[in-house]
Amino acid sequence: MMTRSSNPAGSSKTILSTLHQWGRAILNLLLWGAAGILLVILVVLIPAFYRNLVTFPSLERQLAELETSRRPPAPVTSLNDFKGVLHAHNEWSHDSRGVLAEIIPAAKQAELDFIFFTDHPRTDIDCFPRSYHGTFDDILIISGAEKQRMLVWPLDSLCINWQMEPDSIIRRVVQHGGLVVYAHSERPHHWGNPDFQGMEIYNIHTDIKDEAMWKLLPDLIVNKKRYHRWIFRSIFDEQRRILALWDSLNTRRRVVGISANDAHNNQNIRARWFEPGTVEWVGPNADTWYIGQPAWWQKWLFSPPDTAGWIFKWEIDPYFESFRFVNTHILADRLTPRALAEHLKQGHAYIAFESLASADGFQFFATRSGKFAALMGDSLRFTPDLRLHAESPLPGRIRLVKNGVVIQEQRHTYTAVFSVQEAGIYRGEVALQLDGRWVPWIYTNPIYIFH
Ligand SMILES: [Zn+2]
CATH class of the missing domain: 3.20.20.140 (Metal-dependent hydrolases)
Structure with missing residues (x-):
């Protein structure tokens, strides 16, 4: 007759196999977890990769193309x-x-x-x-x-x-x-x-x-x-x-x-040698995060000090x-x-x-009967022969703003000439076209025209 007796070998086998199952379950969980986190990171980063491959190169190309049309205006003063x-x-x-x-x-x-x-x-x-x-x-x-x-x-x-x-x-x-x-x-x-x-x-x-x-x-x-x-x-x-x-x-x-x-x-996050063997970690707003011995793993982040003494920077x-x-x-x-x-x-x-682009040489000025009369910031008296001129080194949309209201605009142009109908505070704006949209580029100070 078979007697049920405790079987030490069998019971340790059962424990082992249970442990094995748990181990596999935990490993599975970790793997799926890691895959999940990786997926989330990828999904979050996909738009940034898209911008890396499409949006930003296209913007760079548009600016480079715009640069080929640069025409510095002749100075008026x-x-x-x-x-x-x-x-x-x-x-x-x-x-x-x-x-x-x-x-x-x-x-x-x-x-x-x-x-x-x-x-x-x-x-x-x-x-x-x-x-x-x-x-x-x-x-x-x-x-x-x-x-x-x-x-x-x-x-x-x-x-x-x-x-x-x-x-x-x-x-x-x-x-x-x-x-x-x-x-x-x-x-x-x-x-x-x-x-x-x-x-x-x-x-x-x-x-x-x-x-x-x-x-x-x-x-x-x-x-x-x-x-x-x-x-x-x-x-x-x-x-x-x-x-x-x-x-x-x-x-x-x-x-x-x-x-x-x-x-x-x-x-930024930056690090520098505080004194030999002691590192200072500096966080946002230039606050000191830590001064002390660097942990072993930090050392592979460090480079020789740059001109300002930083051995690590992420700016x-x-x-x-x-x-x-x-x-x-x-x-x-x-x-x-x-x-x-x-x-x-x-x-x-x-x-x-x-x-976006250098605006060097841009001009906004007034002429009277064809002769230079005032620069942005200046005041002058209204007469019917007054004209306002904007001259841009790159073609764009030039707007004339009077007392806070856009009253005239010309597009795809280097120069715009506006005749002045009455006294007012006149300033100019230039926008560049990028991705089909007008992007603000220049704001002038006003010319003050009084009665
Ligand atoms: Zn400040």
């Missing part, structure tokens, strides 16, 4: 067209680590003539000049401050007390020959202040506020190396509300429009991309702080989205 960046930060600001070793090469690459820095003050009593100023490799650097939503460039030896009321600060800077521009025009300001000379009509930071940054991530993974400019461009929205505000202010007095890069080079907003995105052109006789400031105050300036 003896002034030079200087191009630069207003509103930028360097290591003087708490939220930037930028040093000249990376700023100047980026500025050269973006073909800038000047940078007006606007570093956040370190103390309430803020004495100028401070931080970087002077000429470096032919780039004129002017130091200024950003605080209380103002950009301030004293241009001279002057101390500002940031505890004072904004209106008093503005008066003091302007009385000492300096420059004050309202920054972040989407936010409240004392628009009735009689002394400030200009306002930002476009600011990259203002524009980016309505973007969900995570939406840029697939392109930052797939397209950053080759098509960084188009990732940057994808944030662009015309700032219609701000332009309308600017137009309405200009019907009362001259308020000069400038573009603001708000360059910080701080939306969303390097200076070059911010600098070339949009520029303010100032028509001035000389490249000095005083000359640039004086011509800027007079509105002898236009802004251009230069990552």
